[in-house]
Amino acid sequence: MTWKCAVVNIPFGGAKGGIICDPKNMSRGELERMTRRYTSELIEFIGPEKDVPAPDVNTNEQTMAWMMDTYSMHMRQTVTAVVTGKPLNMGGSRGRREATGRGVMIICDESIKKNNMTRENSRVIIQGFGNVGSNAAVLMHQAGYKVVGIGEWDGGLYNSQGIDIAALWEYRQKEGTIHGFKGAERAGTEELLITDCEILIPAATENVINSGNAHKVKAKILVEGANGPTTAAADDILGDKHVFVMPDILANAGGVTASYFEWVQDRQGYFWKESVVNSQLEDIMVSSFEDVVRYAEAHHVNNRIAAYMLAIDRVAYTIKQRGIYA
Numbered sequence: 001m002t003w004k005c006a007v008v009n010i011p012f013g014g015a016k017g018g019i020i021c022d023p024k025n026m027s028r029g030e031l032e033r034m035t036r037r038y039t040s041e042l043i044e045f046i047g048p049e050k051d052v053p054a055p056d057v058n059t060n061e062q063t064m065a066w067m068m069d070t071y072s073m074h075m076r077q078t079v080t081a082v083v084t085g086k087p088l089n090m091g092g093s094r095g096r097r098e099a100t101g102r103g104v105m106i107i108c109d110e111s112i113k114k115n116n117m118t119r120e121n122s123r124v125i126i127q128g129f130g131n132v133g134s135n136a137a138v139l140m141h142q143a144g145y146k147v148v149g150i151g152e153w154d155g156g157l158y159n160s161q162g163i164d165i166a167a168l169w170e171y172r173q174k175e176g177t178i179h180g181f182k183g184a185e186r187a188g189t190e191e192l193l194i195t196d197c198e199i200l201i202p203a204a205t206e207n208v209i210n211s212g213n214a215h216k217v218k219a220k221i222l223v224e225g226a227n228g229p230t231t232a233a234a235d236d237i238l239g240d241k242h243v244f245v246m247p248d249i250l251a252n253a254g255g256v257t258a259s260y261f262e263w264v265q266d267r268q269g270y271f272w273k274e275s276v277v278n279s280q281l282e283d284i285m286v287s288s289f290e291d292v293v294r295y296a297e298a299h300h301v302n303n304r305i306a307a308y309m310l311a312i313d314r315v316a317y318t319i320k321q322r323g324i325y326a
Helices: 002-007 027-042 063-075 098-112 129-142 165-175 191-195 232-240 254-268 275-297 304-322
Strands: 123-127 145-152 156-159 185-187 199-202 221-222 245-247
Touching: 002 275, 002 304, 027 063, 098 129, 098 199, 098 245, 098 254, 098 275, 123 129, 123 191, 129 145, 129 165, 129 221, 145 191, 156 191, 185 191, 232 245, 245 304, 254 275, 275 304
Parallel strands: 123 145, 123 199, 199 221, 221 245
Antiparallel strands: 145 156, 156 185
């Protein structure tokens, strides 16, 4: 998270935390009590000027609403800026829910421009149809990309002519699964990762591109929607194959960038139109892409190393400027 925020040049730091549980097997009441107790244990460590939690795997707007309310009860006043990813009516930001997927699409747009490709001639396979994968799929389908494959943990879908993502989205909302959708054939998720396409977006779990399958990857561009979907060994293999990889700390930074926007709006008490959120997000993602690619070319390294170099450089320079208070 520290490097992700530094790459997109927003004034947040980084941490991750959570509870080991399976929310699918818990009641709403159990989830609420667990979330509130977790928040109360963190009271000393979180706050608008301290640490600002945001949603991640298996959390949603309701989770963040409970966190905000618990913190506010302890503070004896409403403090909307303590967390991000909240419902709109509780100080949430327009465009926040789609932001990570939108950021992935923006990075895809910049990547195809860099590689002299077009949206219309770019077949896309997305592994994962959660918040990131589904929003990226919907937005990219609307923008003219041909999404030919969608993979989930229990199998996927493939249609060489392109999947009607709007119809799939509606089907999943109604049925709770992508399986049984008539507009595509059933396909194995592992198989989809190595299926012929121009853009591959792993947007679910880590280490799915590894030394066992990286040499079979046929995509020209790989954009990491998930955190850590590519192992170090796979990275070397993809480099040898000249796959254009956009690392997670840039590709999926749309979410934390929109979280930053939400925090800013909460502190101002003034909320932006969705078009303003999306425009600001695009400005940041595009300029960050350009910074990373420029670093890669200047230092003759791949995009991942360049992103880390840029991030570490920014953090180190700032620490040096601040100095040490003894």
